Amino acid sequence: MEQTSDEFFHDFRQELLAEAEANGSFQLSAFMETVANELVETGFADGFELCHFRARRGMRVDGYWFNDEGVLDLFIADFDSRDQLSSLSKTEADAAFRRVANFFEAGANEGLADQLEITSPEYGLAKQIAERKAKDAIRQLNLVLFSERTLSDKIQSLVDSEVAGIPTTHHIWDISRLQRQRSSRSHKEPLDINFEQMFGKGIPCLPAHLGTAAYQSYLMAIPAEVLATLYERFGGRLLEQNVRTFLQARGGVNQGIRATILNDPGMFFAYNNGIAATAESVETQMLNSALVITRIVDLQIVNGGQTTASLFHARKRDKADLSTVFVQLKLCVIDSLQSESVVPRISEYANTQNRVNAADFFSNHPFHVRMEGFSRRIWAPAQKGAQRETRWFYERARGQYADAQSNLTPGERNRFKAEHPKAQMFTKTDLAKFENVWDEHPRWVNLGSQKNFARYAARIGAEWEQSSDAFNEFYFKRAVARGLIFRSTERIVSARPWYNGGYRANIVAYTLAVISEIAKRRKESVDFLRIWNVQQVSPVLENAIAIVSGVVNDDIRAPPQGISNLSEWCKREACWTRIQARIDSIVSLLPPDFYDGLISLDDQSATVRTAKQTQRIDNGIEAQKKVLAVPAAEWVRLHQRLTEKNLLTPKEIGVLKVAMQIPVKLPTEKQSGVLLSILHKGRLEGLFITQH
Secondary structure, eight states: OOOOHHHHHHHHHHHHHHHHHHHTOOHHHHHHHHHHHHHHHTTSOSOOEEEEEOOSTTOOEEEEEEOTTSEEEEEEEEOOOOSSOOEEOHHHHHHHHHHHHHHHHHHHHSOGGGGSOTTSHHHHHHHHHHHHHHTTOOOEEEEEEEESSEEOTTOOOOOOEEETTEEEEEEEEOHHHHHHHHHSSSSSOOOEEEHHHHHSSOEEEEEOOOSOSSEEEEEEEEEHHHHHHHHHHHGGGGBOHHHHHHHHHHOSOOHHHHHHHHHOGGGHHHHOOOEEEEESEEEEEEETTEEEEEEEESOEEEEOHHHHHHHHHHHHHSOOOOTTOEEEEEEEEEOHHHHHHHHHHHHHHHTGGGTOOGGGSGGGSHHHHHHHHHHHHOOBOOOTTOOOOBOOEEESSTTHHHHTTTTOOHHHHHHHHHHSOGGGEEEHHHHHHHHHHHTTOHHHHHTOHHHHHHHHHHHHHHHHHHOGGGSSHHHHHHHHHHHHHHHHHHHHHHHSTTOOSSOHHHHHHHHHHHHHHHHHHTTEEOOHHHHHHHTSOOHHHHHHHHHHHHHHHHHHTSOOTTOOOHHHHTTSHHHHHHHHTTHHHHHTTSOHHHHHTOEEHHHHHHHHHHHHHHHHHHHHHHHHHHHHTSOHHHHHHHHHHHHHTTOOOHHHHHHHHHHTTTTTSOOOHHHHHHHHHHHHHHHHTTOOOOOO
16 A cells, blocks of 8 residues: 555655664754665765755855766755645745855865864865865766655756856755655666757667567667767766766776777777666657657666776866767566566676676675575564563565555554564674674775775675575674664764764774774674573663774874865774774773673684584575475476587586475485586576476
8 A cells, every 4th residue: 555645755754754763863864864774775866975064154064975987966955844744845945055056166166174073074075065166076966855755746857057167957846755765676766768859869779689578679779979968968877877887896997998999990890798787768760761759768888888988088177079979778668567576587698708806796696695594584682671482584676664564554554564663674784794893804894885885885795605504594683783883883973072063983893993092902793692582782782882992983083184074084004003002091991890791702603503413404494495396397398408518517417306306305405506506507507497
């Protein structure tokens, strides 16, 4: 049953009140971070830093993010903790955009930073605006208004402009747009590209499908100028999530592509493999007896993201002439109902030649499937004084928490929320933060959600290949305990008397990294299982967090000379190195009862070994279940077909002979693992295997 706008607003407001209370933060901060997280998760924004400034009349900003490609997002809030849904007028929206534009202009051209407190977040932002503007390092400004109201129907479109000589776009995320995003099947707002409006003409294409209902496909030679402009306008939103992760994990511009563009542009089409992309729908028309694509809805590049980015950078940085450069594009139009299962496969197969780690295709990676399974199966112990156990809901794929409630009655929805409280829902990017701060990667966390996730993906992918048994029930429970500590630290930092509203994310990351390092130097660890068992952080650990966070705050607010932006300083390895050098002095500040609560690494290793053994057994049982679901006749057919193609090893032939006697003979757990590999081999050969 779909919610009305008023119902959605009411639920959203209750979420904000609960989050603000749980984190000890202001409702405005909770509002900005909640909406920003939605945008980061879906690729609309690369990251978000809180920065509330409204000390001057006609000037305001509530957050920002600089990306690596010269784009600055400035965020401003329309928020007054309203208890009823109301309308946002065009006049009010225009006034908000003027205020945030005034902040940028004052920072860029009027020396605003010199008039601000040097340790404040707004000083760091204004100073960085001035420095980057002077170096011509800001190519685009995006002004983004977050509103708790619903946008007036009179506002049909927002016109691009210039602020302080910088091309500027305007975006409004009101409560209705947020509701549409959460309720849409893909859980992201699709790009709608009209080539006639943007470029004055469509793109000639050649149909490459036979009229099947499953999908349509087209081949195109797309002008590089068009591709570079699309990337300039939409950035990471143009890249399917897996490709975005891949690029962030590896970074850089392909030098071979760049050299061809600069030195031999006419041969680019011959030398380059081209790109693969998907779309939800396309519009075409016949023009001079040729088919032309005029519009593409939800264009997503699934292979060739580096080619696309390199074209843009060559034009921007090297002033390259792209007029003679064309790129081969294979476009598959996938029904939205099938996109969740089909698009990741296209992405995976298309990127095979580039040796993209399996972890880059992260929503469908077995690691995430396993974590999702734990979260749906394992009950968290009831907190002290509570009778009811709950679950921690892990969103393997975007929007699962909302989807799980979409067809429930009001009573069923209330029961679901009681069993899976919103405060106990966490996403892939949340998990990456919880884990990386403890595993000595605080700098990664400070790079922003998407970049931190990319590095976590690469790390987990390698560890999974080495030993998937390491990701077991203990790993899940430890991750939840780390999440509890992370969120408690956010609340503790927000409540400290020295906290002035800025750099909380940076302080939290380094605080937990310091505590982890202190324990490791003693060959000890925080007792995560104890935290899982009581579902809360002890007063002793909270006190330690308060002490360490104060030291971290003092350290990061005194960066080396010449560094003006603290959030940028926190992204550098040198920041972590300097904080590590202070750890010996921090050790003496912590009370003895903190150390009494730690456990030895030997004890933790014993727990890990037991969990691995249990997982190994579970994996074997699961493999046997899958093997026994395949009838013996299918194993006979598989044996025959793969033998004909000479694709079986002697070992595989022997194991298949056991499977061909099911249920008279049952394969062992180890044999079942081999049989699953054979099953996969058969599917790669085009064999459809029926299962019970």
